[in-house]
Structures are given as structure tokens and as C-alpha cells.
Amino acid sequence: MPLVTPALAVSGLSVAYGAAEPAVSVPELGLPPGTLAGVVGANGAGKTTLVNGIVGWSRGPARVTGSVRLDGVDLGPLPVHERVRRGLLLVPEGLAVFGTMSVEENLRAPRPHGAEAAARAFPVDRVFTLFPRLAERRRNRAAQLSGGERQMLAIGRALRLGPRVLLLDEPSIGLAPRLVSTLLEAIRRLVDEGLTVLLVEQNVRAAMEVVDHLYLLERGRVIADGPIAAMRDDPRIVEAYLGSVRP
Numbered sequence: 001m002p003l004v005t006p007a008l009a010v011s012g013l014s015v016a017y018g019a020a021e022p023a024v025s026v027p028e029l030g031l032p033p034g035t036l037a038g039v040v041g042a043n044g045a046g047k048t049t050l051v052n053g054i055v056g057w058s059r060g061p062a063r064v065t066g067s068v069r070l071d072g073v074d075l076g077p078l079p080v081h082e083r084v085r086r087g088l089l090l091v092p093e094g095l096a097v098f099g100t101m102s103v104e105e106n107l108r109a110p111r112p113h114g115a116e117a118a119a120r121a122f123p124v125d126r127v128f129t130l131f132p133r134l135a136e137r138r139r140n141r142a143a144q145l146s147g148g149e150r151q152m153l154a155i156g157r158a159l160r161l162g163p164r165v166l167l168l169d170e171p172s173i174g175l176a177p178r179l180v181s182t183l184l185e186a187i188r189r190l191v192d193e194g195l196t197v198l199l200v201e202q203n204v205r206a207a208m209e210v211v212d213h214l215y216l217l218e219r220g221r222v223i224a225d226g227p228i229a230a231m232r233d234d235p236r237i238v239e240a241y242l243g244s245v246r247p
Helices: 047-055 080-085 103-108 114-120 124-130 132-136 147-159 177-192 204-208 235-241
Strands: 008-016 024-031 036-040 063-070 088-091 165-169 196-201 213-218 221-227
Touching: 008 047, 024 047, 024 221, 036 047, 036 177, 036 204, 047 063, 047 080, 047 088, 047 165, 047 196, 080 088, 088 147, 103 124, 103 147, 124 132, 124 147, 124 177, 132 147, 147 165, 147 177, 177 196, 177 204, 196 204, 204 235, 213 235, 221 235
Parallel strands: 036 196, 036 213, 088 165, 165 196
Antiparallel strands: 008 024, 008 063, 213 221
């Protein structure tokens, strides 16, 4: 059987600030096409730094080294906007939407770069099908939406750009449990349709309900990873995040 080229392959990724030890050091991370992988860990484990490093962005001056390959192509020193052009998109924590624009205006504003991206881009109506609540609120300003609705809108805007791989940083943060389930189920549907997603989550229990593969990050290092069926019983997951040790 021929080997499948990973949609996203990260090797030797290191993110350091100043003269300090690397805040994140990940020897290897890979996502086959059509996979939903989760990165979980405690607050401050380095989850956001990891996905920022993958897309080549940082809140401050940072030394980022290592290889990031998208569908087998090394992105090298490409800046963030060029990585976006090639289909590597991050929806950051903090909801990247325009508050004074309507839901529909927010969705119509993004323009995919080139014919390939345009072919992958989600039409506005498809975003509305994925997130029916946005269709109901299409004429409302984004500032009038609930936190969950704004998160759906931020993901919808990214889908409009035709991602090959979508990185989501804490999409469930601050949401009610019912909305968390609704949002993660929609993300799972996207993956089942062929999109590749790396999901960063602090809500470990919720993430484990939808992901195919799980990475456990601690102090910027991956201390365990594997298929979700195996990771469910990993004692480091059970004891730290699920609240009890299974017999």
C-alpha cells in the first residue's frame, strides 16, 4: 500500500523567546488527510504557542525553527500571509470577526487566493448550512452575537478562504456545554467531508468525543500521543483531566 502524504507534517519545531529555553519543542507532529487531531494540556502548556509557531506567527519576537510541510511541500521561511495563501489557516483564540459588519458581510469579505483555493472555498450558503444559527442572524452585526455564534462566524470566515488544513485555537473557550457540543460536532462533520483539522482544546473531555488522534502537551513538550482509542485509557489523561482513575 502506498504511503499517504500527510496533509500537515511538523518536525523539529522549536519556539523560543530571547535567551530562554524553548517554550515549545516538538520533534514530530503529523496529520493524515481528513483527520481531526487534538492538542490538549493544562493552561500554559504551550498549546497556543505551538499552533502560532506552525503558522509562523508570534505575539513577540521569537526564534522559530523546524520544518512545516503542507501536503508534502516545505513552507520554509514563508510568512503568515503566504502560508494562508497556500491553505494553512489558523482561527485564533479571541474571535477574528468584524463587529460592525453583519454576519453575511463578514462571510462575504474573505477572498480566496487563486483558482485552487477558490475551488476549496466554502460558499456562504454552505457555511449557513453548517451553522444554521448564522443563517438566522445573517443581518445582525457580529458585535450582537453570542460568544458561540461569533466562534461559528470566525470558523466560517476561515472556510471561505479554502483551507487545506485548519488550525483552531480553543474554539470552545467560554461557551456553555451545549454550545461546545454543537460547535465540535460541526467541526467533526467538516473532517468527515474531507477537511484536515488540528484542534487545540483545554476541554479535554469534549475534545476526546470528536478527535481521531490526541497529543498531550506539557510544558511545551508532547509527553504522549496516539489514536483516541488508546489515549482514552492513558493514565496521564485519566488522572489529570477526566477526574478519576478507571479500573
